[in-house]
Amino acid sequence: MIRETAWRIFAGELNSSQLEMKGEEEKSPSYLITPLGAKVNRVLLAGVLMEKENIGSEEEPMWKARVQDPTGSFFINAGRYQPEASAALAQMEAPRFVAVVGKTKTFSPDDGRVFVSVRPERIVTVDEDARDRWVLEACQSTWVRMKALRSALAMDTPDENELVKKGMNPVLANGILEAIGYYGVSESSRYLRMLQDGLRMILPDQHIDLGLPGDDADLPDEIDIDPEKAGSDLDQEDLILSFLEILDTDGKGAPFADLQKEAEKEGIGAAQLEEVTNSLMDKGLVYEPVLGRLKKI
Amino acid sequence: MEIEELTPTIEEMKRVLEGKIDESTLIEELNTYLNVYKVSLEAAKRGILRKYGGDSGFVTAESINKKIDALEGNEQNVDLLARVVFIEDREIQTKNGPRNISSGILGDDTGTVPFTSWESGKFQLEKGVTYLFKNLYAKTWNEKVQINLGSRAEVERKDDVNLGMPERTYSYSSHEAKVSELREGMSSVTVTGKILSVGPKEITSRGEKKTIYTGILADETGKVEFSAWEDFGLSDEEVIQVKNAYVRAWRGIPQLNIGDRSEISRVDDDFDDSMGIGESSIKSIGELIEVGGGLDITVLGCVVDLRAGSGLIKRCPECNRSVFNDECASHGRIVPVQDLRMKAVIDDGSGALTAIINRDISEALSGITLEEAVDMARSSLDSDAVSHRMEERIIGRWVKARGNAISDEYGLMLICREASLDQLDVKAEAEKLLKELEVMM
Numbered sequence: 001m002i003r004e005t006a007w008r009i010f011a012g013e014l015n016s017s018q019l020e021m022k023g024e025e026e027k028s029p030s031y032l033i034t035p036l037g038a039k040v041n042r043v044l045l046a047g048v049l050m051e052k053e054n055i056g057s058e059e060e061p062m063w064k065a066r067v068q069d070p071t072g073s074f075f076i077n078a079g080r081y082q083p084e085a086s087a088a089l090a091q092m093e094a095p096r097f098v099a100v101v102g103k104t105k106t107f108s109p110d111d112g113r114v115f116v117s118v119r120p121e122r123i124v125t126v127d128e129d130a131r132d133r134w135v136l137e138a139c140q141s142t143w144v145r146m147k148a149l150r151s152a153l154a155m156d157t158p159d160e161n162e163l164v165k166k167g168m169n170p171v172l173a174n175g176i177l178e179a180i181g182y183y184g185v186s187e188s189s190r191y192l193r194m195l196q197d198g199l200r201m202i203l204p205d206q207h208i209d210l211g212l213p214g215d216d217a218d219l220p221d222e223i224d225i226d227p228e229k230a231g232s233d234l235d236q237e238d239l240i241l242s243f244l245e246i247l248d249t250d251g252k253g254a255p256f257a258d259l260q261k262e263a264e265k266e267g268i269g270a271a272q273l274e275e276v277t278n279s280l281m282d283k284g285l286v287y288e289p290v291l292g293r294l295k296k297i
Numbered sequence: 298m299e300i301e302e303l304t305p306t307i308e309e310m311k312r313v314l315e316g317k318i319d320e321s322t323l324i325e326e327l328n329t330y331l332n333v334y335k336v337s338l339e340a341a342k343r344g345i346l347r348k349y350g351g352d353s354g355f356v357t358a359e360s361i362n363k364k365i366d367a368l369e370g371n372e373q374n375v376d377l378l379a380r381v382v383f384i385e386d387r388e389i390q391t392k393n394g395p396r397n398i399s400s401g402i403l404g405d406d407t408g409t410v411p412f413t414s415w416e417s418g419k420f421q422l423e424k425g426v427t428y429l430f431k432n433l434y435a436k437t438w439n440e441k442v443q444i445n446l447g448s449r450a451e452v453e454r455k456d457d458v459n460l461g462m463p464e465r466t467y468s469y470s471s472h473e474a475k476v477s478e479l480r481e482g483m484s485s486v487t488v489t490g491k492i493l494s495v496g497p498k499e500i501t502s503r504g505e506k507k508t509i510y511t512g513i514l515a516d517e518t519g520k521v522e523f524s525a526w527e528d529f530g531l532s533d534e535e536v537i538q539v540k541n542a543y544v545r546a547w548r549g550i551p552q553l554n555i556g557d558r559s560e561i562s563r564v565d566d567d568f569d570d571s572m573g574i575g576e577s578s579i580k581s582i583g584e585l586i587e588v589g590g591g592l593d594i595t596v597l598g599c600v601v602d603l604r605a606g607s608g609l610i611k612r613c614p615e616c617n618r619s620v621f622n623d624e625c626a627s628h629g630r631i632v633p634v635q636d637l638r639m640k641a642v643i644d645d646g647s648g649a650l651t652a653i654i655n656r657d658i659s660e661a662l663s664g665i666t667l668e669e670a671v672d673m674a675r676s677s678l679d680s681d682a683v684s685h686r687m688e689e690r691i692i693g694r695w696v697k698a699r700g701n702a703i704s705d706e707y708g709l710m711l712i713c714r715e716a717s718l719d720q721l722d723v724k725a726e727a728e729k730l731l732k733e734l735e736v737m738m
Binding site: 199 | 348599723730733
C-alpha cells in the first residue's frame with residue numbers, strides 16, 4: 001500500500017473543510033476534501049504550540065493542543081493510540097515552534113457542521129527556519145491548488161480526465177472535481193489572503209500588499225486599530241462570553257451549535273463568530289474542553 | 298497502431314469499464330500509452346483500467362486457467378498456455394550469494410507478459426516454443442503484472458498447439474526518448490547519451506558462458522544502466538545513439554537493453570559539462586513512485602517518521618544481516634556486530650519514500666556516534682533509547698538525500714549514498730512565488 005502523502009496545508013483551508021470521503025472497504029483510507037481540492041488523509045504542519053492541556057487522567061492522558069500558523073489554528077488531539085506524540089507533548093512547554101505529522105479527523109454534531117482536528121503521529125520541536133520553510137511549502141501548495149481550481153473552472157464542464165490529460169496530478173484532479181461539486185466556487189480572495197499572510201511572515205521587511213478587498217497593508221494591525229471597529233469587536237467578545245456562561249448548562253462547556261444560533265440572532269455570522277472565538281482563545285479567555293464545545297476559563 | 302486493429306480492445310475495455318470512460322477518451326488514452334510511451338497493448342490496457350477503476354481481482358486456491366490479458370497480478374496459482382517470446386538468463390545477487398534466474402516475455406493471442414523463472418536450471422525454455430505453464434504465480438511490480446515460475450511450477454512443451462499469435466504482434470517505429478522518459482515495457486526506443494562507464498561481464502546463458510557489456514549511459518536528464526548483448530566496441534566517454542533498444546526494469550529501476558536488433562552509432566553531440574551530464578538528477582518523489590525507481594537520484598523532503606529497525610541494531614558477522622537475540626537464521630548462534638542505521642520516511646509533499654541510511658550518514662545526520670549509541674543503550678536499559686534520540690534530532694528536518702531509488706512490496710526506497718540536512722533560501726523562494734502571484738493578480 002502506498003503511504004499517504006503529507007499535505008502542506010494552512011489551518012484556514014483545512015478547518016473550512018466539510019466534505020469527507022469515507023473509505024468503502026475495510027482499512028481503505030478516508031479523505032477530507034478541502035475547498036481548494038486537496039484530498040487529505042495525512043498532513044504536515046508547523047507553527048507555534050500555543051497551549052496544551054491534558055483533559056484525560058494522569059494514567060491515561062488525552063492531550064489537546066493548539067498550533068497556530070499565519071492563517072489560524074490547528075487543533076491537535078493525542079491519546080493513548082498516539083503514544084509517540086503523547087509522550088512528546090507531555091515533555092513540551094508552550095509556546096514553542098513545533099512540526100506535526102498526523103491524520104485529519106472530523107467531528108460532526110447533529111446539525112451537519114464539521115470540525116477538523118489532527119491526530120498526531122509525530123510532534124517535534126523545530127526551529128524558526130523549519131517553520132518558515134513549512135510556511136513557504138504551504139504557500140506553494142495552496143497556490144498550486146488555486147491554479148488547478150482555476151483551470152478546472154475555466155472549462156465549460158469541468159472534467160477530471162481532461163485535467164489529468166493536461167498534466168494535472170490525478171489525485172489533485174479528483175479532489176478538485178469533488179471540491180467544485182460540493183463547495184461550488186470558492187472565494188479566491190480568502191485564499192489569496194492566506195498566501196499574503198504566509199508570505200508576510202517569511203518576508204516581514206517587504207510590505208506585501210496583494211491589493212485584496214478590505215485590506216490595508218500599511219497599517220500594522222497591532223498599533224493603529226480603528227477605535228470604532230475595535231470597540232465593536234470587544235463588544236462582540238463580551239457578548240459571546242456572556243452567551244458561553246448562559247449556554248454552559250452542564251459545566252462541560254457551551255455546545256457550539258447553540259452558541260452559533262444565539263450569535264446569529266445578534267447578527268454575528270459564522271465567519272465572524274469564528275474570528276471572535278479565535279480571538280478569545282488567543283487571549284486565553286475560553287477553550288475547547290472537547291471538540292464542538294467552548295468553555296469560559 | 299491503427300484504430301481498426303484496436304477495435305476489439307476498445308469494445309472489451311468499454312465493457313469492463315462500464316461507462317466510466319467515453320470512447321474518445323479511451324482512444325486517446327490508448328494512443329498515449331501505445332504511441333507516446335510505446336508500451337505494449339497489455340500494459341496500456343492495464344494502465345487504463347487501473348486509472349479509471351476497472352474490476353479488482355479474485356483468487357482461488359485451485360489453479361485457474363487464464364489468458365494473459367485476464368491476469369490481474371494477484372493470482373497465487375494460475376496456468377497459462379503461452380509461447381516464450383523472449384528469454385535471457387541473468388545472475389542476481391541474493392543474501393545467499395549469486396543465483397541464476399531466467400526472465401523474458403510470454404505471449405498468447407491476447408497479449409504479452411514479463412516472466413521470471415526462479416529455478417533457472419529446472420526448465421530449459423526455448424525462445425519461440427509454446428508451453429503449457431502450470432502453477433505459476435503473478436505479482437504486480439510497479440503496477441505491472443509479472444508472472445513467476447517458482448518451485449511449484451510445471452512446464453509441458455506443446456509443439457502441436459497453434460496459439461493464433463501473430464509473428465510480431467506490434468511493431469513500432471523507433472522513437473526518441475530522454476533518459477528520464479524511459480519506462481518499463483518500452484520497446485524500439487532511441488536514446489542518445491554519453492557512456493560514463495562500460496565493461497564486460499561474464500554471464501551464464503542457458504548453460505553457456507557469454508560476455509555482455511554493461512555500464513551507465515547519461516544525458517542531461519539522468520543516468521540509466523545498460524546491457525549490450527553484443528560487442529559494439531563501446532568505451533568510456535563516448536557519445537552514442539542507440540536505436541531499437543528496449544526497456545526492462547529491475548526492482549523498479551528502468552534499464553536499457555541493447556539487443557541483437559539494436560543499432561549503435563557514434564554521434565558528435567556536444568554533451569559538455571555545463572549540461573550536468575553524470576550529475577545526480579533531482580526528482581519529485583511523486584514522479585519516482587510513478588516510474589518505480591531510478592539510478593542516482595536526489596530527493597529533497599521533510600523527514601516525517603523513522604521506521605522500526607532504525608537506531609542501534611545487531612548484525613551477523615558472517616552475512617551482515619540484521620539479527621535479534623544473537624541468533625542468525627543462516628549461521629545459528631553468533632556474536633553479533635553492533636551497527637547504526639536509519640530507515641527514514643522522507644515526504645516532499647508529492648509522495649513519500651523510505652530512505653535507508655547507513656552508519657556513517659546516520660552518525661552525521663543525528664550527531665550520535667555508534668560508540669555513544671552503545672553507551673546510551675547500556676546506561677538507559679532501554680533498547681529504543683537510541684532510536685528515540687534519533688527521532689528527536691531528525692523528524693521535522695528537511696534533508697537532501699542521494700542514491701538509487703528502488704521499489705519492492707514495501708514501496709519506494711532510496712538506498713542513500715549521501716544525505717545531509719538541506720538548507721534552502723526560503724526568502725528567495727518566497728520572493729519567486731510573490732512575483733508569480735503579482736503577475737497573475
